Structures are given as structure tokens and as C-alpha cells.
Amino acid sequence: MxxxxxxxxxxxxxxxxxxxxxxxxxxxxxxxxxxxxxxxxxxxxxxxxxxxxxxREKMDVSVYFNDSASTTQITDMQKQLASRTDIRQIAYVSKEEALVACKKDIVCNRTITANNSTENPLPRSLQIKPDQAESLPQIADFLKQEQFKSIVQKISYQDNSQIxxxxxxxxxxxxxxxxxxxxxxxxxxxxxxxxxxxxxxxxxxxxxxxxxxxxxxxxxxxxxxxxxxxxxxxxxxxxxxxxxxxxxxxxxxxxxxxxxxxxxxxxxxxxxxxxxxxxxxxxxxxxxxxxxxxxxxxxxxxxx
Amino acid sequence: MIEVIGLSKQYGNILAVDNINAKIERGEFVFLVGPSGAGKSTLIKLLVCEERPTSGKIIVAERNIAKLLPSELPYYRRKVGVVFQDFKLLPQKTVYENVAFALEVCDATRAEIEDKVPKILDLVGMLKRRNNLPSELSGGERQRVSIARAMIHNPKILIADEPTGNLDPVNAWEIVDLLERVNNLGTTIIFATHNKSIVDRLKRRVILMKGGKIVSDRIKGGYAI
Structure with missing residues (x-):
């Protein structure tokens, strides 16, 4: 045309x-x-x-260890977690690293200072980032297994999952x-x-x-x-x-x-x-x- | 030129055109007469492909137009000019624009339009009124413009459906004269009318329709129902 x-x-x-x-x-x-x-x-x-x-990207599971837990036990758990396909990243946080991070947080720092203790009260932990947020409950269940009960002090993910x-x-x-x-x-x-x-x-x-x-x-x-x-x-x-x-x-x-x-x-x-x-x-x-x-x-x- | 073979058109239970046969030669001037409801208008609609026949053939230039594809219809319609009793002019367009419109919508160039429109307006005697609106024209003048528009594609066939129906006798005769002149230039004319004096005076072929059938077809007939 x-x-x-x-x-x-x-x-x-x-x-x-x-x-x-x-x-x-x-x-x-x-x-x-x-x-x-x-x-x-x-x-x-x-x-x-x-x-x-x-x-979701910020969501993770943190597992805190008793001070009595040995490095071998923690490494063993870390290996088992690494073999899972639903986990993207695992980071080990030592007591010292936890303390450095805590000092940057006003509330955390105030709590520690108030304790008046010379000893570092913060536990070692593994910060686990899942592939998908939906995998969090399965990872938490894995961490709650009988074999880890003696070394695990606390698992934190409940609040996040509700959000x-x-x-x-x-x-x-x-x-x-x-x-x-x-x-x-x-x-x-x-x-x-x-x-x-x-x-x-x-x-x-x-x-x-x-x-x-x-x-x-x-x-x-x-x-x-x-x-x-x-x-x-x-x-x-x-x-x-x-x-x-x-x-x-x-x-x-x-x-x-x-x-x-x-x-x-x-x-x-x-x-x-x-x-x-x-x-x-x-x-x-x-x-x-x-x-x-x-x-x-x-x-x-x-x-x- | 035109041949209808066993042509019928049915609307529900009504048979508007009932198995008609006729042949019109190139350059003929044919009156189509008959009382209201005889099937004249239906036959015209079939000839301009506004309706499809229920059965039968319409052969125009050796082609059965009843079987034309929708994409072929515009090209066929350019070869068949149509003139109506109510002129069908666009009121907001001037005489020139009304005729030019028929070319514009068919992909014509501006040069073609500027060449053809004045010539055809001159042929129908409307060149001097080119800038007037239809409302400023008499009935006869409007019908002249309508004929000019129908002739703009230089059609081989011109179908006029009661073209003098709305005109006084003087204007009616002017239109008849004009259509005779167009016929003398070689265009086949099919003229549907109720006007006895026109049919009787011109002494042309007359096809009489009644009840959807052709009841008489006389070479030099008069008006008789």
C-alpha cells in the first residue's frame, strides 16, 4: 500500500x-x-x-553449638550438611567472629557489657543458607536429629519462617x-x-x-x-x-x-x-x- | 456480457427471485420493470454482489460472480456502477469530494483523481457545481453527481435502481438523457423503474418481473404490468 x-x-x-x-x-x-x-x-x-x-535470600538457619562440642563433631555436621542438595552455602562462625559481629550491634554489645564477664559468652555457630526458603523446615529437622542433640545449643529459624x-x-x-x-x-x-x-x-x-x-x-x-x-x-x-x-x-x-x-x-x-x-x-x-x-x-x- | 441461469434467491420462506434466466448483451439498454415486490431490487442486489444467490449462476464477462471470493469483490464492483433513487451522497462532502472519494478508497493517486474527476463531472454537466454541497443541489443535480461517481471507474455495466423515482419530470428526463449518452459511449445500462412514460418513449428492451419471475422480455417494449 x-x-x-x-x-x-x-x-x-x-x-x-x-x-x-x-x-x-x-x-x-x-x-x-x-x-x-x-x-x-x-x-x-x-x-x-x-x-x-x-x-528469602537473607533467610538462613543458624545452629549454635554448646561449648562442649568438639571441632571434629562440628566439622562432621558441616560435612553432612554440605552433602545435601538443598543448601547453597554454609559458613562457620567462631566465638571470636561472633564477638566481633556482636560488638557492631548496639543491643548485643550492651548485653555483653552488662554481663561483666571477661569470658566470651557467644557460642560457635554454623550459618546455613538454603537453596529455597521452603527447604528451611527440612534442614531444621535434619539439625534436630538425635545424633546432634548433644552438641546443639539452639537452632534459630522459627521466627523467619512465619514472616x-x-x-x-x-x-x-x-x-x-x-x-x-x-x-x-x-x-x-x-x-x-x-x-x-x-x-x-x-x-x-x-x-x-x-x-x-x-x-x-x-x-x-x-x-x-x-x-x-x-x-x-x-x-x-x-x-x-x-x-x-x-x-x-x-x-x-x-x-x-x-x-x-x-x-x-x-x-x-x-x-x-x-x-x-x-x-x-x-x-x-x-x-x-x-x-x-x-x-x-x-x-x-x-x-x- | 451478463447471463443469469436458473437464478433464485430465498429469504426464509419467501422466494424473492424464482429460477430466472436472461441474457443481456454488451452495450444494451434494458429496462427492468414490475410492481413492488416483483424481485427487481433483489435481482439488482444479486448483480452487484450485495447478496449471494440461493441457487443458479450469474455470469458476467465469462465469470460466475456468485462464486467470487470476498477479496475479489472490490475489483468486480469497480466494473459495475450503481445509481440509487436516494442518491447516497455524503452530505458533508462537496460534489468534487463525493466523486473523488470513490477513487480515494480504491487506492488512486492524487494525480489520477485530479485528472479523472473534472472530466466525469464535465460529462454529467456538474463541473460548475464542483464546490457545492449536496444540500445546495436540486434532486436532478444530485442524481447527476451520483451517476458521475458510478461512472468514475469507467464501468462496463451501470445499474440504476429507480434513478428518477425522487425527481420531477423535467429532472427525470435529464437523467434519462444522460444515461442514454452513457449508453452510447458503450456502457451496458440496466434501468429499474416504475416510470411508464420513460419506458414507453425510449422503446428499449423491457424485462417485466412479477412474483420473482420474468414474465415477459420484449426487445422494443412499452410499460405493461
Whole structure:
């Protein structure tokens, strides 16, 4: 197709959009709302997933040894742990290393100083990082075995597992609930856009009839409706991203004292770092809705 | 040029066109007459491929157009001009733009449009009114523009469905004269009408339809139902 014809087709598509501008505006707004909801849940999911991943990576099992445990016994345990496939890393922490680390921690340091003891009270330990957070209970069970009871003073992982369980639960709930809300709004958008394009087709019915009678190329009749759908998608994406941008740039600083400065900065950083990802995602959803609606209408009403 | 063989079109229980056979030669001027509901409009819809026949063949230039693929339809329609009683002009476009539109949507270049449109408007006597909107024209003038648009692709066949139905006698005769001139240039004309005086005066071939059937086909006929 020549550039001149493409220009005429694009002009027809723009005319479609402009002729029913109030309805087009409503359809664009509904689609913008849908995209805002999609992006809200997508961002929430991404943010929670990343946070969970960070926490999971930080999660470990620490096994503290009685002072009576011999180095051979500890090495033996370390060897047995190393042979497991669900463990990523094992680090031995000596009493001295534990003391150095403790002195860097204000609370820990205060507790030790308060004891007034010249002897290092901190136990030796193994810090075990699992391949996956889900393996933590199995590793803990392994450490609780009868053969290690005499040398193990304490195993710490319980508190972390509860946090992870809760985070996994929140993530799953947000994801499922988010998808449900997104689907409902996508459905509403599709209905509104379909009806808007159908109305455009109705207002242009004489023109379409004449086009058919004079032997117009299929592209001249059908593509303007695809362009109309495309315009809805693109405009809605720009509006939605613009609104989110305004929300992050203008509103977030004003509510930072409620969220806490760290959270506000983290949210802003997250938004700016993932701006293009978000824009791309919204554009895909918006354009897909617009094009699908156009195709549905074309298939239904422009068969000849 | 055009041959219909055993052509039928059924809508539910109604047989709008019932097993008709006819042959129209190149360059003929044929009146299609008959009372309302005789099947004239259905036959015209079948000839312009707006409807598919229930059975039978429509041979145009040695091709059965009943079997045309959707992708072939635009090219066929450019060879068959159609004129309607209600003109079917776009009210927001000028005379020139209405005719040019038929070329624009068929991938014509600007140079082609600028060359062909004034010529065809001159042929139908509407060049001086090129910048007027349809609302500023008389019925006869609108029908001239409609004929110009139908002729813009230089079709071999021109089908006119009641083209004088909305016109006063003076304008109606001007349109008939124009269609005769187009016919003299070699275009086959199929003219569906109820106007007895036009049919009687022109003494052309008359195909009479009733109840979906062709009941008479006279070479130099008059209007008789």
C-alpha cells in the first residue's frame, strides 16, 4: 500500500475517533481506569515479590553449638550438611567472629557489657543458607536429629519462617484478588469500547455502504476501526502512566510521613526504575483491548 | 456480457427471485420493470454482489460472480456502477469530494483523481457545481453527481435502481438523457423503474418481473404490468 493510501486510512481512523469524541473520551477514561488498576496490582505484585525475594535470600538457619562440642563433631555436621542438595552455602562462625559481629550491634554489645564477664559468652555457630526458603523446615529437622542433640545449643529459624509464610500468603492473595479485579475491569472496558466502535460504525454506515458499492479496498473499510481501537489503547496508556507519574511525583512526597521516608523513597525508586516496564505492560494491555474490540466489531458487522 | 441461469434467491420462506434466466448483451439498454415486490431490487442486489444467490449462476464477462471470493469483490464492483433513487451522497462532502472519494478508497493517486474527476463531472454537466454541497443541489443535480461517481471507474455495466423515482419530470428526463449518452459511449445500462412514460418513449428492451419471475422480455417494449 502506498504512503498516500496509508495517510488516507489513518485520517479515516482519526475521523472515526473525533466524530464521536465524547463517547471516545468516555471509552478512553474507562480504559485508563482499567490500566490504572492493572498497573496498581502489577506494581504491588512486583514490589511484594521483590521484597519476598530479598527476605528469602537473607533467610538462613543458624545452629549454635554448646561449648562442649568438639571441632571434629562440628566439622562432621558441616560435612553432612554440605552433602545435601538443598543448601547453597554454609559458613562457620567462631566465638571470636561472633564477638566481633556482636560488638557492631548496639543491643548485643550492651548485653555483653552488662554481663561483666571477661569470658566470651557467644557460642560457635554454623550459618546455613538454603537453596529455597521452603527447604528451611527440612534442614531444621535434619539439625534436630538425635545424633546432634548433644552438641546443639539452639537452632534459630522459627521466627523467619512465619514472616515468609505471611509474605507468601499476602503475595498469593494480592495476585489472585488483583487478577480478579483486573479481569472485571478489562471486561467492562471491552464492553464500553465495543459499543463505542459499534456506534462509530453506525454513524458511518452510509459512508461504509458507499465505499463497498464503489469497490473500496478492504483496508479502507476495516483498518480505520482498528486505528480507532489502537487510539483508545495508546491514549489510555499515556493517561494512566501520566496519572501514576503525577501520583508518585506529587502525592507520595506529601504522604511520606504516613508511609515513612524509607518506604516512600523505596516506592519512588521502584517506580522510576520500572517506568518503561510499566509503560510497556500498560501499552500491551491497552492496545490489546482496543484491537480485540475492533476485530470483534469488524468480524460481526463488516462481513461481505 | 451478463447471463443469469436458473437464478433464485430465498429469504426464509419467501422466494424473492424464482429460477430466472436472461441474457443481456454488451452495450444494451434494458429496462427492468414490475410492481413492488416483483424481485427487481433483489435481482439488482444479486448483480452487484450485495447478496449471494440461493441457487443458479450469474455470469458476467465469462465469470460466475456468485462464486467470487470476498477479496475479489472490490475489483468486480469497480466494473459495475450503481445509481440509487436516494442518491447516497455524503452530505458533508462537496460534489468534487463525493466523486473523488470513490477513487480515494480504491487506492488512486492524487494525480489520477485530479485528472479523472473534472472530466466525469464535465460529462454529467456538474463541473460548475464542483464546490457545492449536496444540500445546495436540486434532486436532478444530485442524481447527476451520483451517476458521475458510478461512472468514475469507467464501468462496463451501470445499474440504476429507480434513478428518477425522487425527481420531477423535467429532472427525470435529464437523467434519462444522460444515461442514454452513457449508453452510447458503450456502457451496458440496466434501468429499474416504475416510470411508464420513460419506458414507453425510449422503446428499449423491457424485462417485466412479477412474483420473482420474468414474465415477459420484449426487445422494443412499452410499460405493461
Amino acid at each position: 502506498r504512503a498516500e493510501s496509508s495517510r488516507r486510512i489513518i485520517k479515516l481512523g482519526l475521523t472515526n475517533f473525533w466524530r464521536n469524541r465524547w463517547l471516545s473520551f468516555t471509552a478512553t477514561l474507562i480504559m485508563t481506569l482499567t490500566l490504572l488498576i492493572v498497573s496498581f496490582f502489577a506494581i504491588s505484585n512486583l514490589a511484594i515479590s521483590r521484597e519476598t525475594k530479598t527476605i 515468609v509464610d505471611r509474605l507468601v500468603g499476602i503475595t498469593s492473595f494480592t495476585r489472585e484478588f488483583g487478577w480478579l479485579v483486573c479481569l472485571v475491569f478489562i471486561f467492562i472496558s471491552i464492553l464500553v469500547v465495543i459499543n463505542t466502535i459499534r456506534l462509530t460504525m453506525f454513524t458511518r454506515r452510509d459512508e461504509i455502504e458507499i465505499m463497498r458499492l464503489v469497490g473500496a479496498n478492504d483496508a479502507f473499510i476495516k483498518i480505520p476501526f482498528l486505528i480507532e481501537g489502537l487510539i483508545y489503547g495508546i491514549l489510555a496508556t499515556i493517561l494512566a502512566v501520566g496519572l501514576v507519574w503525577a501520583g508518585v511525583a506529587l502525592i507520595l512526597p506529601r504522604v511520606s510521613h504516613y508511609l515513612g521516608a524509607t518506604s516512600s523513597i523505596a516506592l519512588m525508586t521502584f517506580f522510576y526504575n520500572n517506568f518503561w516496564l510499566m509503560f510497556g505492560l500498560e501499552l500491551i494491555v491497552g492496545v490489546a483491548i482496543g484491537i480485540c474490540c475492533s476485530l470483534i466489531i469488524i468480524r460481526k458487522h463488516l462481513k461481505f
